[in-house]
Amino acid sequence: xxxxxxxxxxxAKEDLLLRHGxxxxxxxxxxxxxxxxxxxxxxxxxxxxxxxxxxxxxxxGDLLVWDTQLLYADLQHDAQPTLSTVTRLVLGRSVHxxxxxTRRPDQDAIAAMELYLLRFPYDREAxxxxxxxxxxxxxxxxxxxxxxxxxxxxxxxxxxxxxLQSGLRSPVALHRRPGSSECLxxxxxxxxxxxxxxxxxxxxxxxxxxxxxxDTRPKGDRGPHQxx
Numbered sequence: 011x012x013x014x015x016x017x018x019x020x021x022a023k024e025d026l027l028l029r030h031g032x033x034x035x036x037x038x039x040x041x042x043x044x045x046x047x048x049x050x051x052x053x054x055x056x057x058x059x060x061x062x063x064x065x066x067x068x069x070x071g072d073l074l075v076w077d078t079q080l081l082y083a084d085l086q087h088d089a090q091p092t093l094s095t096v097t098r099l100v101l102g103r104s105v106h107x108x109x110x111x112t113r114r115p116d117q118d119a120i121a122a123m124e125l126y127l128l129r130f131p132y133d134r135e136a137x138x139x140x141x142x143x144x145x146x147x148x149x150x151x152x153x154x155x156x157x158x159x160x161x162x163x164x165x166x167x168x169x170x171x172x173x174l175q176s177g178l179r180s181p182v183a184l185h186r187r188p189g190s191s192e193c194l195x196x197x198x199x200x201x202x203x204x205x206x207x208x209x210x211x212x213x214x215x216x217x218x219x220x221x222x223x224x225d226t227r228p229k230g231d232r233g234p235h236q237x238x
Contacts, residue, residue, distance in 0.1 A: 035063075035064065036064050039063055039064055049074075050074040050075075050076065051074070051075050051076070052075075052076045052078060052122050052123055052126040053075060053076070053077055053078070053122065054077065054078045054079050054092075054093040054096070054118070054122045054125075055077065055079045055090070055092070055093070056075060056077045056079070076126055076130075078093070078096065078122050078125045078126055079091060079092075079093075079096075081125065081126070081129050082096045082100065082125065085099055085100075093105060093118060093121060093122060094106065096125060097121045097125070100125060100128065101121065101124060101125070105117055105118055105121055
């Protein structure tokens with residue numbers, strides 16, 4: 011890692027020396043990339059991981075990263091509550107040790123996962139029983155050394171759609187009729203949006219909508235070319 015506060019996590023500085031068995035941060039991260047490839051990962055304060063790690067941004071192409079700081083941003087006025095704050099307010103406990111106020115990385119990870127599961131419940135045992143029943147066993151992740159930019163874009167789109175949940179759609183465009191200027195015009199659907207057939211009931215509602223705005227214009231403005 012590029013940056014690590016050993017005092018904060020009660021790690022002796024001597025244990026970070028290569029001659030005492032420590033491994034190079036890049037080597038460790040490369041192994042983590044292979045382990046986490048294609049999986050969902052829960053973190054708190056994504057920027058902190060990006061600043062501390064060498065390859066974090068490259069890994070994003072193959073990971074669906076959930077940031078619990080964003081999930082609980084409403085707990086603090088600046089929308090950046092710390093893991094300690096969120097854990098205390100939501101889980102009712104502290105991530106700090108009582109006797110020396112240091113923190114353990116594994117406890118931070120457990121707290122972040124619990125916070126994620128509160129928003130997105132997942133029954134691990136039930137899912138495991140389902141896999142056992144159908145005879146499926148999760149296999150090892152595929153090896154990949156370079157970031158997959160196409161996959162990164164697909165994951166970003168999938169996550170954005172999942173965050174919206176309601177599946178918001180662009181409003182239907184009411185196109186200007188010949189000779190009219192006061193007709194209500196709304197933004198047209200995105201060019202990438204799928205073209206869907208308009209149901210008969212929807213067409214009838216649009217006709218009533220157009221007729222209403224046409225009838226509110228000064229008398230005599232409607233011409234014979236305006237057919238509904």
